[in-house]
Amino acid sequence: MQQFPLLPRELTPESVLCALQGRRGAANGATARDLVFIITGKVSGAEERRLRQIIEKLRCDGHPICAHPALGYHFAATASELEATCMFLTRRMVTTGRQVAAMNRVAMPDFYGQLGLPQPTDDEEIEQ
Template sequence: MKYARDQQHAITPEAVLAALQRRIGKANGATATQLVIELAERASAADERRLRDCVVFLRTQGHPVCALPAHGYFIAANEDELNESCQHLLERAKTSLQQAFAQKRVAMPDLAGQLRLPVTAAQGNTDHE
């Protein structure tokens, strides 16, 4: 059992980042399964979930970790790749919101415009500082 525990710990944010730094550009992307096998020498649903958690962490730390269905995970080689990946994430979020609103039978606001936060008066107000 020690082997399984040691292999699970091979999937850390640092290890994922190191693996992805060898995969610059979408042409060099890898699936979750491929990355897990590279890191842990086996694959399971739990290992892939751990990988995805590491990817989320790395993104929140500002690393340009991208993922596209046709290319897998990779580090953006340029701004266009980063923008394409961010657009994919936004579309996934929009789809999730549409499903949630549909389940609750609530009208979906126009996501293209109404979900943006106003940046006028709130930013200029310094009375509370």
């Protein structure tokens, strides 16, 4: 059975890529909620979580999917947009690392060493 593009579909990597094809550049971003509605025709918190998991997989497969809470999800239109998303994700990783180190009562230099990562300099760290 052929599926028409305007009919609600299931969230899959293919349907997410299809929905993002017309969303190149930060000015064309869409929130997770909007993308879920565009693809499935319904709004669901569980489906938004599924969308985030699919986007994570697509990024790991090399797709240049950018996102920022203020801009929504979109394909990178420029190298600077992709770099901005990479920096945003790195900052989130550093913030999460701080939380993990504090909960385990491990100093940040030790935590970074356990992960085999160089410790960022003070100007690279994020204000809390």
